[in-house]
Every structure is written in structure tokens, then in C-alpha cells.
Amino acid sequence: MHLPLLAVLIALAPLDVQVNFSDQATAPPAGYVRDFGEAYGPRPGGLTYGWVQNGTTTPLSLIGNGRNRGTGTDPRLATLIHMQLPAGSAGIRTPGSWEIAVPSGAYRVTAAVGDPSHTDSTHWLTIEDQNGTAAFVPSAAERHRTVTRTVTVTDGRLTLPAGGVNTKLDYVDITELTTPAPSVRRTVPADRAANVPLTGAVVADLRLIAGGVAVGSLTAGSATIRRVSDGAAVPVNVATSGGGDTISVAPATALQPGTLYRLDITGAVRDTAGNAFHPYSMVFTTGAPPGGEAAFDKVVSGAGGAPYTSVVKGPDGRLYAATLTGQLRRYTIDADGTLADELVIDTVRNAHGGADRTVIGLAFDPASTPAAPILWITDNQAYPGSDVPEWTSRIARLSGQNLGTYTAVVTGLPRSARDHETNSLAFGPDGACYLTQGSMNAMGAPDAAWGNRPERLLSAAVLRLDPARLPATLPLDVRTEAGGGYDPYAAGAPLTLYATGVRNAYDLVWHSNGHLYAPTNGSAAGGNTPATPSPLPASCARRGYTGPQVPAITANPQAETDYVFDVKPGRYYGHPGDRRADRLRPATRPRRGPGHREHLCDGAGRRAHHAAAAPLTGHAAG
Structure with a gap:
């Protein structure tokens, strides 16, 4: 076989390399290559590896930090290298990170730390973006610790940074994984x-x-x-977002202050196709107990158990609650704030043959009286864990005795495959009904997690419904595609676009200051953004948009922030939609008065926000 062909075959084979750390004189165990502290650079066999200064790519020599203790039955654990030396020790005391050049991809990495002869360390080892060993203090009973992590390399270098005190690295085994699998991209909070x-x-x-x-x-x-000090498990609640694109792990009870904990996501987590996730591990330290903050007492309210979505106080002084299954529940509010006299109202379910419907929006008509309440609702086909048909969301009106009369007012609203739907509604000071319509996908273009649905003309927006313009015969079908031709831009249209690019605002409220506020959920990383359509649709001409052409982005690695928007009419808030040409150049954005700051989405996945938008604490993507 010719040597160039052999080199090509070696390059195509999955990487499988074992590295033993030792002094310069010791030969490595069978199957291993040796590292005795040389600075990062080329090595025999076509490999490139070695040491760099922590947090940089600057080569660093740790020659002289290797040891061979000459004890034990496993030669891999008899040798080691000091990743950093304590003050007063002979050798290189500059902390080092070990790196090896690898193709970007997934790797299973096994690493061991420890010393067969000494217990003078607190070992910390990070493997790429995950914690390997945290605060491991060896003892006579446990002198070494070996861990395996599955990591994803995106920059062409697998990195093991130094940490702790006098951490000693024994060996590293690296195997490239070629079968695609879902994995964790990053966590909030981050590792350490x-x-x-x-x-x-x-x-x-x-x-x-x-x-x-x-x-x-x-x-x-x-x-x-788990608590790192003793491995004690903490009761947790585990959940995902509506798009199934995040994993949230929350302690069921308060953690201990100033304590180190480890989060592990195991291969038992699967995607909807049955693929196992790569395991993931990170550690974090809790802060001090909160002080001087608002506190709440948990008391039994008197309400029955149900998957509640929204509550509103009616003109009759009673509390009305909506649910994921379409039931409404009405309660008398006692003087001490507890609830009594529960009445289950099945009007919505009865209107749909007993099927589950998700009711989110609740708003009483301004014409309601205590004796004759009129309740407007958003009415969505419930998400059962699999794709929901599109164009199945509604606005309805409940009236009559015990709200027993159902009137469908608007039908054919767009609906994502999951839980982005027609959300909350509220009557404004002008008597119109304002509602939030969720996006169809993560970042504006179809993606697998959201059923590959594109944005529609009425999705990812705050809509305005003028009851005075509704036709005499209801319901009003507002499908803009799929056999429908509703035009929200037409003169006299009852349902119009009040503001666009609002990705998924679950709620909205008209403040006494005359402003409309909406908290908006940003996407997790991994979504797609659309290219500018060619030719431009008529909606772009309405906005005065003529270019430039913006390229699409696939699997955007940047997660979005959650915001509270101060929503203004005709404004755009960042979620792209090609049906509306929701992407404007900074040069074309409307100018405002002094001090106004506005950033408009350019179609590259960057999020627009209004001057009054405030980031929410934390991140709950969906």
C-alpha cells in the first residue's frame, strides 16, 4: 500500500488515542502514547497535543512536572503530571491545560487523577465544557478517581483545564463517536x-x-x-419546553447555601425518535440565603386540583380559572382570600364534543355586568404530546347562565405543532380586544422540533380585534393560507396586526399608564432563521422593504433572551417572519426622539428589542 493512501485511511478512521502522563524517562504502557509535559505541538504518529497556559492557546512547557511513583498494579496510575504545583515546589508552577487537536465532533473521554503515594491535593478536572472531577480530596482508601464524559468539540481542540490545588493527571483515553446523538449544548447557570x-x-x-x-x-x-461532598441526591422536578428543546432540572426544596452540587443528565433521556442523549455533567455552588425579599406563605386556597393556565376576577366578584383541558372553574372569594363554592363549567368542552381544549386567555367584556357576565376566551386544540393540526385556534365568547352559551367569534388562527398557540387577551382603553399569537417555530424558519412549520401572516404577533367590525354572521375565518384568504391589511379588517415579531408572549396587560406590556419567551439555541424570500411578497411592499437579501442561518448556536416588551402599534420586536418581511436594515428603522434605542432584527437571528424592553431574570426557552 502506498504511504499517501495509508495516511488518508488513517485520517478517515475515527480517532482513538490513549495518553499516559509521566516523567520523561518512563516508557508508556502498551497502547498508550507518552506526555511528559511538552508544550502543545506536533507529536509522532500525526498527532498534535501538549500543554498551554490556562484559558489561552499559548504553548506552555511543564517538562519536569512528570512523576513515576513506581507503585501499584496499574502502570497508568503509577505515573502522573502536576497540572499546577503549589508554592514552594520544584518545577513549573504556572497552571496548565492539556489539549489535543481533534476534528470537531463528539468524543467519549475517560480521565484519571490522583497519586499512589501522596494525598496532598484537591483535584478539579474539567473535560472540554463539562466537569470531570470536582473538589476530590484523596485518602488512603481512595487515592485515584476515574471519570468518563461524553463531550462535543467545536473548535478543533479537546481541552482539559487545570483547577483545584495540586491536581495530578494520570491518563486520558479518547474515542471519537460517529453515530449522531442529541446532546446538551450549554447550561444556565454554566459549569462551575x-x-x-x-x-x-x-x-x-x-x-x-x-x-x-x-x-x-x-x-x-x-x-x-447531588451534593458533591457526600453524593446525597436532591429531590428534583424535571421538565422540558413546549418545543422539547431544553431540559430544566429544579430542586423540589431549597438547596443548602454555599454548597457544591453536581447536575447529571444521563443517557436515559431520549428524544421523540428514541435516540439516547449523550450524558452531561456540570457543577455549581449555591449562594447565600435570600434576605430582605418578598416572601409568601403557602396556604390551602380551597381550589380543586387542575392544570390551571389563567385566572381573572369577574364583574360578579368571583374568581374564574381556565385550564389546559378546557374546563373553567368558578369560585367565591371568601373574606380571608380562600376560595369556596367551586363550579365546574364545561361549556368549551361541550362545544367540541367533549374533547380537550386549552383555554389560556380570559377577559370580561367591558359591557359585562354582575348579573350578566360575558367572558372572551382563547380556545386552542390541546397539545397531547404529538403534533397538533394547524389553523385550529379560536377566539370565543361565553355568556348566559353560568357562562353556558358558547359563541365562536374567530376561527382559523395559526397553531404551532406544540404549545405556541393563541395565548392571552385583554381589552384595551379603546374597547378593542388585544391578543398574543405564538410563533410557529423556534427562530422564524421551520425546524424539526416544531414540526417544520413556517411562520404565518398572523403568527408571532400581538393582534387587535375590533368587535365593532365583526361581521353579522360569526365566526370570522382568519386563515391566511390553506384555503383561506383573510387579509389583515384590508380596509375595515376586524382582526389586524398591532405589533409583529413578538415570538411567544404568554400574557399581556394594559397598564393604567396607557402602555401595553407583554413578557416574551426567547428561543433556546439550535433554531433556524429564514432567508429573505425572492420575489418579495406583497406584505414587504406594504412595509416599504426592498432589500437587501438576507441569508438563512441553520442551527443558530445562540440562545435568545426573555424580554418584557412595552408594545407599540406598528412596531417590530425581533422574531423574523418572511410572510411579513419582518427583517429591516438598521438604516431603514424609524427614527425616534433623543435617547430612544431600538435594534431591529436583520434576519440573522439577532433579537430586536424596544427601548423599554427589560430582560427577564433567568431563561426558560420554549
Whole structure:
């Protein structure tokens, strides 16, 4: 075989390399290559590896830090290298990170730390973006610790940074994984974060390959939080977003302050196609107990158990609650704030043959009286864990005795495959009804996690419904495609676009200051953004948009922030939609008065926000 062909075949084979760390004189065990502290650079066999200064790519020589203790039955554990030396020790005391050049991809990495002769260390080892060993203090009973992590390399170098005190690295085994699998992209908080709230969740953004997280695989065993000092498990609640593109692991009770914990997401977590996730591990340290903050007492309200979505106080002084299944529940509010006299109202379910419907929006008509309340609702086909048909969301009106009369007012609203739907509604000071319509996907273009649905003309927006313009015969069908031709731009249109690019605002409220506020959920990483359509649709001409052409982005690695928007009419808030030409150049944005700051989405996945938009604390993508 010719040597060039052999080199090509070696290059195409999955990487499988074992590295033993030692002094310069010791030969490596069978099957291993040796590292005795040389600075990062080319090595025999076509490999490139070695040491760099922590947090940089600057080569660093640790020659002289290797040791061979000459004890034990496993030669891999008899040798080691000091990743950093304590003050007063002979050798290189500059902390080093070990790196090896690898193709970008997934790798299973096994690493061992420890010393067969000494216990003078607190070992910390990070493997790429995950924690390997945290605060391991060896003893006579346990002198070494070996861990395996599955990591994803995106920059062409697998990195093991130094940490702790006098950490000693024994050996590393690296195997390239060639079968695609879903994995964790990053977490909030990040690995080794400090001052984490005692009740805060760890939220993982995901790399998906075939649909979102399978909800049934999220259990207290498939994702865990444990105290590092003794391995004690913490009761947790594990959940995902509507798009199945995040994993949220939250302690069921408050964690201990100033304590180190480890989060593990295991291969028992699956996607909807049955693929196992690569395991993931990170650690964090909690902060101090909160002080001087608002506190709440948990009391029994008197309400029956139900999957509640929204509540509103009616003109009759009673509390009305909506649910994921379409039932409404009405309660008398007692003087002490507890609830009594529950009445279950099945009007919505009865109107749909007993099927589950998700009711989110609740708003009483301004013409309501205590004796004759009129309740407007948003009425969505419930999400059962599989794709929901599109164009199935509604606005309805309930009236009559015990709200027993159902009137469909608007039908054919767009509906995502999951839980982005027609959300909340509120009557404005002008008597119109304002509602939030969720997006069809993560970042504006179809993606597998959201059923590959494109944005529609009325999706990802705040809509305005003028009851005075409704036709005499109801319902009003507002499908803009799929056999419908509704035009929200037409003169006299009852349902219009009030503001666009609002990705998924679950709620909205008119403040006494005359402003409309909406909290908006940003996407997890991994979504797609659309290219500018060619030719431009008529909606672009209405907005005065003539270019430039903006390229699409696939699998955007940047997660979006959650915002509270101060919503203004005719404004755009960042979620792209090609049906409306929702992407403007900065040069074309409307100019405002002094001090006004506005950034408009350019179609590259960057999020627009209004001057009054305030980021929410934390991140809960969906």
C-alpha cells in the first residue's frame, strides 16, 4: 500500500488515542502514547497535543512536572503530571491545560487523577465544557478517581483545564463517536457557576437531531442533582419546553447555601425518535440565603386540583380559572382570600364534543355586568404530546347562565405543532380586544422540533380585534393560507396586526399608564432563521422593504433572551417572519426622539428589542 493512501485511511478512521502522563524517562504502557509535559505541538504518529497556559492557546512547557511513583498494579496510575504545583515546589508552577487537536465532533473521554503515594491535593478536572472531577480530596482508601464524559468539540481542540490545588493527571483515553446523538449544548447557570439561587433551576439548551425531548424520559433518575461532598441526591422536578428543546432540572426544596452540587443528565433521556442523549455533567455552588425579599406563605386556597393556565376576577366578584383541558372553574372569594363554592363549567368542552381544549386567555367584556357576565376566551386544540393540526385556534365568547352559551367569534388562527398557540387577551382603553399569537417555530424558519412549520401572516404577533367590525354572521375565518384568504391589511379588517415579531408572549396587560406590556419567551439555541424570500411578497411592499437579501442561518448556536416588551402599534420586536418581511436594515428603522434605542432584527437571528424592553431574570426557552 502506498504511504499517501495509508495516511488518508488513517485520517478517515475515527480517532482513538490513549495518553499516559509521566516523567520523561518512563516508557508508556502498551497502547498508550507518552506526555511528559511538552508544550502543545506536533507529536509522532500525526498527532498534535501538549500543554498551554490556562484559558489561552499559548504553548506552555511543564517538562519536569512528570512523576513515576513506581507503585501499584496499574502502570497508568503509577505515573502522573502536576497540572499546577503549589508554592514552594520544584518545577513549573504556572497552571496548565492539556489539549489535543481533534476534528470537531463528539468524543467519549475517560480521565484519571490522583497519586499512589501522596494525598496532598484537591483535584478539579474539567473535560472540554463539562466537569470531570470536582473538589476530590484523596485518602488512603481512595487515592485515584476515574471519570468518563461524553463531550462535543467545536473548535478543533479537546481541552482539559487545570483547577483545584495540586491536581495530578494520570491518563486520558479518547474515542471519537460517529453515530449522531442529541446532546446538551450549554447550561444556565454554566459549569462551575457560583452564587446560584437556592431554588433556581439549571436549564440546558440542546443540540437536537430528530425532534425534541421525549417528555416520558424525563424522570428523577434520568436527570439528577447531588451534593458533591457526600453524593446525597436532591429531590428534583424535571421538565422540558413546549418545543422539547431544553431540559430544566429544579430542586423540589431549597438547596443548602454555599454548597457544591453536581447536575447529571444521563443517557436515559431520549428524544421523540428514541435516540439516547449523550450524558452531561456540570457543577455549581449555591449562594447565600435570600434576605430582605418578598416572601409568601403557602396556604390551602380551597381550589380543586387542575392544570390551571389563567385566572381573572369577574364583574360578579368571583374568581374564574381556565385550564389546559378546557374546563373553567368558578369560585367565591371568601373574606380571608380562600376560595369556596367551586363550579365546574364545561361549556368549551361541550362545544367540541367533549374533547380537550386549552383555554389560556380570559377577559370580561367591558359591557359585562354582575348579573350578566360575558367572558372572551382563547380556545386552542390541546397539545397531547404529538403534533397538533394547524389553523385550529379560536377566539370565543361565553355568556348566559353560568357562562353556558358558547359563541365562536374567530376561527382559523395559526397553531404551532406544540404549545405556541393563541395565548392571552385583554381589552384595551379603546374597547378593542388585544391578543398574543405564538410563533410557529423556534427562530422564524421551520425546524424539526416544531414540526417544520413556517411562520404565518398572523403568527408571532400581538393582534387587535375590533368587535365593532365583526361581521353579522360569526365566526370570522382568519386563515391566511390553506384555503383561506383573510387579509389583515384590508380596509375595515376586524382582526389586524398591532405589533409583529413578538415570538411567544404568554400574557399581556394594559397598564393604567396607557402602555401595553407583554413578557416574551426567547428561543433556546439550535433554531433556524429564514432567508429573505425572492420575489418579495406583497406584505414587504406594504412595509416599504426592498432589500437587501438576507441569508438563512441553520442551527443558530445562540440562545435568545426573555424580554418584557412595552408594545407599540406598528412596531417590530425581533422574531423574523418572511410572510411579513419582518427583517429591516438598521438604516431603514424609524427614527425616534433623543435617547430612544431600538435594534431591529436583520434576519440573522439577532433579537430586536424596544427601548423599554427589560430582560427577564433567568431563561426558560420554549
